[in-house]
Amino acid sequence: xxxxxxxxxxxxxxxxxxxxxxxxxxxxxxxxxxxxxxxxxxxxxxxxxxxxxxxxxxxxxxxxxxxxxxxxxxxxxxxxxxxxxxxxxxxxxxxxxxxxxxxxxxxxxxxxxxxxxxxxxxxxxxxxxxxxxxxxxxxxxxxxxxxxxxxxxxxxxxxxxxxxxxxxxxxxxxxxxxxxxxxxxx
Amino acid sequence: xxxxxxxxxxxxxxxxxxxxxxxxxxxxxxxxxxxxxxxxxxxxxxxxxxxxxxxxxxxxxxxxxxxxxxxxxxxxxxxxxxxxxxxxxxxxxxxxxxxxxxxxxxxxxxxxxxxxxxxxxxxxxxxxxxxxxxxxxxxxxxxxxxxxxxxxxxxxxxxxxxxxxxxxxxxxxxxxxxxxxxxxxxxxxxxxxxxxxxxxxxxxxxxxxxxxxxxxxxxxxxxxxxxxxxxxxxxxxxxxxxxxxxxxxxx
Numbered sequence: 029x030x031x032x033x034x035x036x037x038x039x040x041x042x043x044x045x046x047x048x049x050x051x052x053x054x055x056x057x058x059x060x061x062x063x064x065x066x067x068x069x070x071x072x073x074x075x076x077x078x079x080x081x082x083x084x085x086x087x088x089x090x091x092x093x094x095x096x097x098x099x100x101x102x103x104x105x106x107x108x109x110x111x112x113x114x115x116x117x118x119x120x121x122x123x124x125x126x127x128x129x130x131x132x133x134x135x136x137x138x139x140x141x142x143x144x145x146x147x148x149x150x151x152x153x154x155x156x157x158x159x160x161x162x163x164x165x166x167x168x169x170x171x172x173x174x175x176x177x178x179x180x181x182x183x184x185x186x187x188x189x190x191x192x193x194x195x196x197x198x199x200x201x202x203x204x205x206x207x208x209x210x211x212x213x214x
Numbered sequence: 215x216x217x218x219x220x221x222x223x224x225x226x227x228x229x230x231x232x233x234x235x236x237x238x239x240x241x242x243x244x245x246x247x248x249x250x251x252x253x254x255x256x257x258x259x260x261x262x263x264x265x266x267x268x269x270x271x272x273x274x275x276x277x278x279x280x281x282x283x284x285x286x287x288x289x290x291x292x293x294x295x296x297x298x299x300x301x302x303x304x305x306x307x308x309x310x311x312x313x314x315x316x317x318x319x320x321x322x323x324x325x326x327x328x329x330x331x332x333x334x335x336x337x338x339x340x341x342x343x344x345x346x347x348x349x350x351x352x353x354x355x356x357x358x359x360x361x362x363x364x365x366x367x368x369x370x371x372x373x374x375x376x377x378x379x380x381x382x383x384x385x386x387x388x389x390x391x392x393x394x395x396x397x398x399x400x401x402x403x404x405x406x407x408x409x410x411x412x413x414x415x416x417x418x419x420x421x422x423x424x425x426x427x428x429x430x431x432x433x434x435x436x437x438x439x440x441x442x443x444x445x446x447x448x449x450x451x452x453x454x455x456x457x458x459x460x461x462x463x464x465x
Binding site: 037038039041042044045046049050052053054055056057060061070073074077078081146147148149152153156168170171172176177192193195196199202203206 | 221225231256261263264267268269271274277278281282284285286287337340343386
């Protein structure tokens with residue numbers, strides 16, 4: 029029954045477009061933050077959508093956005109591997125076992141300097157981009173994509189406890205860099 | 215609770231991830247611990263600053279087109295069956311009754327694009343698809359499109375003329391991103407799509423596609439397609455008032 033099959037295909041194509049295309053900006057945003065390269069990000073997003081279409085029949089919801097972001101993340105991991113093997117662009121993959129270093133760096137100064145001064149968007153963007161890989165990923169999924177801990181755990185394929193410790197470390201690292209930035213304005 | 219525990223859990227508190235019992239425990243610890251209180255305050259400020267900085271990126275229109283083109287196209291038959299669904303009384307059929315879509319596009323493949331315009335119009339009437347930015351203020355809706363499109367769609371308040379501005383949205387027709395400005399007449403939804411078009415000027419012309427009236431015109435490098443199941447007379451009225459308002463706003 030070729031007619032019925034193609035009707036199904038058409039319906040499937042329509043459903044995929046309606047479900048997946050509204051999240052294009054979010055997927056692209058994650059790709060930019062993970063890959064830190066415009067051209068690579070665009071390629072990864074396109075690959076993500078093609079893979080998502082291929083696996084759409086197995087998709088059982090409920091949330092389309094984390095599902096797409098998980099696929100995008102896998103595409104980015106492959107890109108990391110490619111970069112590592114070509115060795116032209118070294119990656120800064122830092123493992124989680126940096127737990128010995130304290131999360132909170134006390135500042136010796138007055139309480140006033142403990143207050144985070146406002147930074148412009150360009151500086152904040154750079155500080156986030158400078159975070160080491162697994163921490164930046166969790167940070168972006170939480171602070172920019174607004175995912176819940178459970179959704180982040182699904183996207184990165186790790187337990188919620190890992191999400192919590194990475195997020196705590198990501199914020200501690202960002203804060204340290206943020207304070208250093210203020211002390212030595214460039 | 216120890217500071218070590220609180221140091222992790224205060225993030226969950228900040229993110230609204232704790233149940234009421236644990237939230238109370240962390241809050242109790244923080245109330246008695248200046249060091250952890252300082253952390254929570256500092257991280258909250260940082261979180262707000264990151265949020266204010268808006269680290270989102272809009273997908274470039276070229277990427278959107280590339281992906282749209284790479285995906286299989288739904289065929290017209292499914293659009294017609296969708297239309298039957300509306301006609302048979304889905305929840306939004308009352309809205310579908312008088313939606314209006316104005317479109318700005320290039321000139322080729324008119325019939326296919328007309329059909330896509332109607333399809334985009336139908337899509338917009340599904341729950342939650344109508345507006346990305348909700349505002350009755352043209353000075354809110356117009357800047358919203360900045361950076362999201364390669365053109366700046368004209369956003370004109372036509373409330374006194376009987377067409378209320380209710381918001382805007384990005385949409386896709388013929389694989390291109392374009393702006394949709396959304397109006398209402400009485401309880402009926404009106405969509406206005408805007409994208410770059412040919413330079414030629416075209417006088418307005420009304421056609422019927424899949425039961426919808428489409429009023430199409432071009433001006434100043436923009437091609438407009440107004441799509442509606444309003445009667446042709448009311449559609450004409452919208453088009454004329456929109457063009458009149460455009461002329462008076464730019465003269």
